[in-house]
Amino acid sequence: MVKLSREITLFAIGGVGGLVVDTGIVQLLVGLANWNPYLARVPSFLLAATFTWWWNRQYTFAARRSDRAAHAEWLHWIGLMSFGAVINYGIYALLLMGFPALHPWPAVPAAAGSVVAALVNFSTARGMLFKSPKTPA
Numbered sequence: 001m002v003k004l005s006r007e008i009t010l011f012a013i014g015g016v017g018g019l020v021v022d023t024g025i026v027q028l029l030v031g032l033a034n035w036n037p038y039l040a041r042v043p044s045f046l047l048a049a050t051f052t053w054w055w056n057r058q059y060t061f062a063a064r065r066s067d068r069a070a071h072a073e074w075l076h077w078i079g080l081m082s083f084g085a086v087i088n089y090g091i092y093a094l095l096l097m098g099f100p101a102l103h104p105w106p107a108v109p110a111a112a113g114s115v116v117a118a119l120v121n122f123s124t125a126r127g128m129l130f131k132s133p134k135t136p137a
Contacts, residue, residue: 014055022048023107037106053077061130084117
């Protein structure tokens with residue numbers, strides 16, 4: 001149980017880092033580059049998911065293995081995180097549609113979607129990618 005709570009804590013820390021990347025990128029693209037707030041989530045998701053893959057590989061699931069080469073593991077991570085991304089994006093879009101005043105502040109609905117999606121992302125990361133304990137070399 002201690003190991004699971006440690007993984008949850010580290011996953012949450014990495015998630016906060018990913019949230020900073022995601023919301024920072026989407027806010028910059030919309031606020032400074034005048035991107036469409038719906039399209040801006042594509043690069044912000046990819047960069048945030050890349051950061052969280054790196055974090056979780058190095059820290060959260062350091063005692064687990066995926067049995068994949070790094071590039072294949074990253075692709076699998078992006079695929080798995082896409083489930084959470086659909087939830088995240090759905091909440092994001094609903095909030096933008098329901099509250100047009102949020103259009104200049106896309107970081108707010110992005111953060112709301114991220115909180116809900118985090119539960120799905122932890123479960124899929126731990127149960128489907130980093131599912132096997134590392135064996136001592």
